[in-house]
Amino acid sequence: MRRANLVISAAAFGVALLTAANALAFSQIEPTEGRSDSKEGILAVPLPPLPSADAGANRPAPPADDDGQNDDGPGRTDDGETPLPPAEEPESGIGDESHPPSARGGMELAVPLATEIAYGDDGLPAPVRYLREKLIAIAKAGEIEKLRPYIESGEDGTVLSFGDVAGDPIEFLKQTSGDGQGLEILAILRELLEAGHVRVEPGADDEIYVWPYFTQVAIDSLSKPQLVELFELVTAGDYEQMKEFGAYNFYRLGISPEGRLSFFVAGD
Template identity: 40%
Template sequence: MKRQISASRTRAVRLSALLLASLFATALLPLHSTLALSELKQIPGETGQDNKAKDVPEEDEPGDEGPMQIPMPDPLVNKPARDAKDDSAEDQAPDAPVEVLSDVSKIPEPVARMRELIVEAAASGDIERLRPLLGKGPTQTQVSETDGDPVETLKGLSGDPQGIEILAILLDVLSAGFVLTEKGTPDEMYVWPYFTEKRLSSLTPPEKVDLFRLVTAGDFAQMEEAGNYNFYRVGITPDGQWKFFVAGD
């Protein structure tokens, strides 16, 4: 009887020991598995701190900014070059049309009368006949850059002592077409010849014939260098005052 009890106790102790061993092994299993997974993830030669440092992105690394943008191609037309071309086109733009007048019957009567008187005096060959038409004081006709006796000044401009050449020039100038300048302003004036308001490069062949009745080919070449007509011209205001008879620009 005692032997059976002793055998039963021995089995019970063994079963208890087996049960405890089983429970102990079960408790250690998750820890062992976790350690095993950690060991599998770790690359040989690296520490845990190295892994942690690599998990944090550097501040200067560019983030995700969306899909890559394809740069647009350069424009086919070079705008500065086009602007330069436009500027050049403006410089070469045609002049505004100039209305050339020839019918003296359609101009104000005081202007037509003064012109007629000047033509009669110049055709006479006597330069003194211009004196009463040249005026005096503030209304004196401008014939040069300096003040003085206008008749004597005109004689000095002529190629002969009597002033015949200057009278011929005056007559030829008043025989050409003319223009109305500064229209609608206090400086409005009828000016002979019309070349004063036209660029020489724009003259038509018939207009060049008109010009060569006043100047020589050598004079014309010099005018082309200057870019404008610079021979004698006559100006008469709408009220019939003979304003100037001068040469130059």
């Protein structure tokens, strides 16, 4: 029994001696390149050196896509999509109050289809101006009979209706007047000649001065001031019907450059 205990003790001592020898051998290993001097068994990996100031200049450009553009170039977004081009700058003068409304898109005033709009005697030849003044004076006086000398008959005479006018023209005007005496017609005549006018077909054989200018303007594009002028001639209900019709269709008056009353008629 004692011999067995001695054998076990000797074996244990030998194992302890071998362990100590191995530990001593590991402690004598020389440190190699990249050895960590840190404690607690944490490996310290050396960081790469910081780039110099001109390192970015010598860095090769990233590879280009098929279309020749780099993914990180100014023509690409982070997702690789080409951004939309910036909005175009407005043309010079848009929104500038120093420019007339027609230069800012023509939204404030309706554009006449024939020529510029004029008022009063502006731009009228002497014969046209004379007849206009005579007709206004007759209308103010309420004397419809005095229109007779200026209403011509015959094939090329003054047009008073798109249909046939049977009988006396002055009597026809009285019958079409709401009051039966022609006073309403005279009021309309005066309002027409005091409205704006246009010169239609200038220089042509059929050149003529026409009142009111609404006959030559897109009726659904009138500005507010122009609507006020229109409502001096017609009602708002008439205006709505004109928009449905597509044009001004109330009374109009035309004077030739020679001073002839070409037409005084309602309709289009």
